Amino acid sequence: MASDESIPTLKILMIGPSGAGKSALLIRYVDDQFDSESSTATIGVDFKMKKLSVHGKAYRLNLLDTAGQERFRTLSNSYYRGAHGIILVYDISNRDSFLAMERWFEEVESNAQPGAVTYLVGAKMDKNAQRTVKLEEGQRMAEERGCVGFCEVSSKTRENVRKPFVEIVDAVVKKPELLSDGARRTGTVGIGGGQGGYDGCSC
Amino acid sequence: MEPLTETKWDAVISGTGLKHSLLALALSRSNKKILHVDQNKYYGDAEAAFSLQEVDEWVEKVGGETPEHFRNASLWKTTSESSNESEKLSFSRAYTLTLSPQIIYTRSKLLSQLVTSKVYRQLEFQAVGNWWILAENTLNRLPNGREDIFQDKTIDNRSKRGLMKFLKFVVDYENQTELWQPHVDSSLAGFLSSQFQFPTNLQNVICALTLSLETPEATKVNWSLPRISRHLTSIGVFGPGFGAVLPKWGGGADISQVACRAGAVGGGIYILGTGVRESTPSSEDTDGLTQVHLTNEDVVKTRHLIQPLQTQSTNAKVVSKIIAVVSSSLTSLFKNTVEGSPLAAVSVIVFPVGTVDVEGASQNTPIYIMAHSNETGECPPGQCVLYATMLQSERSHELLDVAVDAFLATLEDKPSLLYKLYYEQQAEAESSETSLDLAFNDSILDDVESMWRIVMGEEADQAMFMRFEDREGMNNDDDEIDEGY
Numbered sequence: 020m021a022s023d024e025s026i027p028t029l030k031i032l033m034i035g036p037s038g039a040g041k042s043a044l045l046i047r048y049v050d051d052q053f054d055s056e057s058s059t060a061t062i063g064v065d066f067k068m069k070k071l072s073v074h075g076k077a078y079r080l081n082l083l084d085t086a087g088q089e090r091f092r093t094l095s096n097s098y099y100r101g102a103h104g105i106i107l108v109y110d111i112s113n114r115d116s117f118l119a120m121e122r123w124f125e126e127v128e129s130n131a132q133p134g135a136v137t138y139l140v141g142a143k144m145d146k147n148a149q150r151t152v153k154l155e156e157g158q159r160m161a162e163e164r165g166c167v168g169f170c171e172v173s174s175k176t177r178e179n180v181r182k183p184f185v186e187i188v189d190a191v192v193k194k195p196e197l198l199s200d201g202a203r204r205t206g207t208v209g210i211g212g213g214q215g216g217y218d219g220c221s222c
Numbered sequence: 223m224e225p226l227t228e229t230k231w232d233a234v235i236s237g238t239g240l241k242h243s244l245l246a247l248a249l250s251r252s253n254k255k256i257l258h259v260d261q262n263k264y265y266g267d268a269e270a271a272f273s274l275q276e277v278d279e280w281v282e283k284v285g286g287e288t289p290e291h292f293r294n295a296s297l298w299k300t301t302s303e304s305s306n307e308s309e310k311l312s313f314s315r316a317y318t319l320t321l322s323p324q325i326i327y328t329r330s331k332l333l334s335q336l337v338t339s340k341v342y343r344q345l346e347f348q349a350v351g352n353w354w355i356l357a358e359n360t361l362n363r364l365p366n367g368r369e370d371i372f373q374d375k376t377i378d379n380r381s382k383r384g385l386m387k388f389l390k391f392v393v394d395y396e397n398q399t400e401l402w403q404p405h406v407d408s409s410l411a412g413f414l415s416s417q418f419q420f421p422t423n424l425q426n427v428i429c430a431l432t433l434s435l436e437t438p439e440a441t442k443v444n445w446s447l448p449r450i451s452r453h454l455t456s457i458g459v460f461g462p463g464f465g466a467v468l469p470k471w472g473g474g475a476d477i478s479q480v481a482c483r484a485g486a487v488g489g490g491i492y493i494l495g496t497g498v499r500e501s502t503p504s505s506e507d508t509d510g511l512t513q514v515h516l517t518n519e520d521v522v523k524t525r526h527l528i529q530p531l532q533t534q535s536t537n538a539k540v541v542s543k544i545i546a547v548v549s550s551s552l553t554s555l556f557k558n559t560v561e562g563s564p565l566a567a568v569s570v571i572v573f574p575v576g577t578v579d580v581e582g583a584s585q586n587t588p589i590y591i592m593a594h595s596n597e598t599g600e601c602p603p604g605q606c607v608l609y610a611t612m613l614q615s616e617r618s619h620e621l622l623d624v625a626v627d628a629f630l631a632t633l634e635d636k637p638s639l640l641y642k643l644y645y646e647q648q649a650e651a652e653s654s655e656t657s658l659d660l661a662f663n664d665s666i667l668d669d670v671e672s673m674w675r676i677v678m679g680e681e682a683d684q685a686m687f688m689r690f691e692d693r694e695g696m697n698n699d700d701d702e703i704d705e706g707y
């Protein structure tokens with residue numbers, strides 16, 4: 020545990036329209052599970068932790084899911100706060116989900132901290148037969164929007180599921196100004212244990 | 223996804239203010255079906271926080287004398303185009319100005335509930351440091367504990383003894399009823415004078431700790447003692463040198479967002495920009511469910527409808543408020559005075575009655591300014607946000623203006639005003655003024671608990687209220703590392 024403390028934590032968000040495949044991607048990447056039956060919102064996933072190393076250096080990823088608040092576009096400012104990277108997900112078999120990305124990029128621009136990086140993902144690439152968004156279209160949007168990367172993934176077949184996470188982390192750690200921010204917590208007070216905290220206290 | 227209108231909701235909660243957001247948090251592990259709506263396009267309701275642009279829109283809405291909780295809002299901005307960044311306003315979203323700057327005493331049940339419900343991990347708390355009294359154009363720091371009193375040169379020895387005697391009494395006031403029971407209805411100032419021979423300046427010091435908005439005459443002993451005791455016993459609970467905290471990024475506003483997210487993680491559905499238009503009570507042909515007509519034309523069915531207090535009593539208390547941005551980091555205000563204490567992000571400045579005046583009107587009630595440093599995330603570096611409050615009166619707007627100026631004039635670097643928002647806020651009801659309290663009032667939590675009981679019905683188990691396990695994300699921190707590159 021002690022050595023854990025020295026590992027920098029990166030906050031990475033998933034956003035995009037409902038049903039695009041965000042939760043499936045997160046769960047496949049972190050827990051290597053896929054439930055093709057589930058069609059309802061994934062209840063109870065707040066965030067997932069995962070350690071990842073790039074170029075020999077370990078990072079702790081704090082991966083946040085939308086908790087369904089994307090359905091009516093009611094993600095709060097606090098969700099975006101302090102995010103180093105944002106993975107925007109659409110469904111390659113649902114053209115509307117791709118068209119909706121414009122508004123999600125705008126939301127990122129107005130809510131994320133300056134300098135946060137974005138990565139575009141086309142999900143469900145196994146559904147090639149029902150494809151309504153060309154690979155090139157995704158690529159072009161990612162370029163136009165200044166994303167640090169783009170790829171298509173399938174949480175069902177596992178294809179490319181690690182790629183967005185590895186590449187976005189690689190891009191984040193190349194921006195030292197993004198990382199220094201987390202260390203600057205001089206004035207923060209612990210209320211949950213540690214320094215005379217509350218946890219064990221029944222008063 | 224099931225349409226909203228098909229679902230039989232256990233509760234429709236209207237409004238995402240602090241109280242209702244905490245209710246959503248309390249219900250977040252109950253498996254109840256919750257629909258949480260807010261007529262505003264933002265979270266937080268009367269406890270929201272805004273960017274400058276959002277303030278503009280809000281002022282449009284509450285600019286008039288409409289009998290809403292908020293009224294008479296007006297805005298002034300500097301036109302300065304100085305080359306010095308701190309001397310001019312930055313971009314809109316560089317600011318998070320909050321309607322909810324209440325400090326939270328370290329012994330507040332709110333903090334323990336945020337801990338046991340685990341959402342404190344999503345919040346950052348900062349210390350409320352020095353308290354000051356403005357008198358004769360200078361700021362005097364209130365003594366912070368016993369050591370400080372002994373070293374304070376502004377207090378003579380006789381007063382010191384009286385003060386020590388009072389402090390010893392007040393932290394144990396519950397067991398010393400014989401000392402104060404005969405005086406319950408006296409004013410605190412009179413009690414301090416008659417029982418402890420305090421001179422006026424010392425009365426002011428003690429009165430300041432109550433954060434009373436009323437005249438000294440109306441600030442009663444029985445109301446004051448618990449508040450003074452809370453102040454004193456809160457110091458040191460989470461570290462030396464402070465007794466209260468404030469969540470970064472807008473105080474109560476951030477708690478409400480984090481609590482709503484917990485509600486969403488638990489399966490609650492969130493819609494903003496949609497309110498409750500009207501409701502039809504349950505009847506036999508509605509399966510005992512209340513029909514709720516939303517402003518987006520949907521009609522939903524629910525077992526419980528939780529709405530904010532609707533009574534707009536004209537007699538409820540009203541306060542005047544100014545939120546100001548100033549061109550200085552006010553470093554001297556936040557300076558550590560106790561060894562090992564965290565750097566404070568909030569400082570409290572008290573103006574006892576009669577400190578400032580305007581032509582033809584004197585200051586009959588205290589004025590409080592809560593200064594927030596840029597560490598709160600509410601403004602850019604090199605600037606601070608001031609939250610000034612006093613009881614509303616015919617001249618309160620002018621008095622607050624003068625108080626802000628008087629405060630700035632005491633500072634060496636003579637900061638300038640960049641932005642000033644004035645508004646008035648009315649208490650939710652005559653009987654309940656918790657929303658105006660400058661410190662978070664724990665009775666809000668009693669309301670949350672009773673609403674929770676209503677929704678939970680027979681399943682309500684007091685021991686489980688706001689007590690949750692960490693979500694799995696926290697624990698599965700195994701040692702497996704994904705070797706990326």
Ligand SMILES: Nc1nc2c(ncn2[C@@H]2O[C@H](COP(=O)(O)OP(=O)(O)O)[C@@H](O)[C@H]2O)c(=O)[nH]1
Pocket residue numbers: 035036037038039040041042043044054055056057058059060061142143144145146172173174175176
């Ligand atoms: N065939 C296929 N289905 C997927 C894939 N990823 C997600 N899904 C399905 O798409 C639906 C929505 O996925 P979900 O992850 O819940 O979307 P979210 O709303 O963006 O979190 C679910 O029924 C998933 O099983 C994928 O890669 N391939």
Ligand SMILES: [Mg+2]
Pocket residue numbers: 041042043060061084085086087
């Ligand atoms: Mg999901």
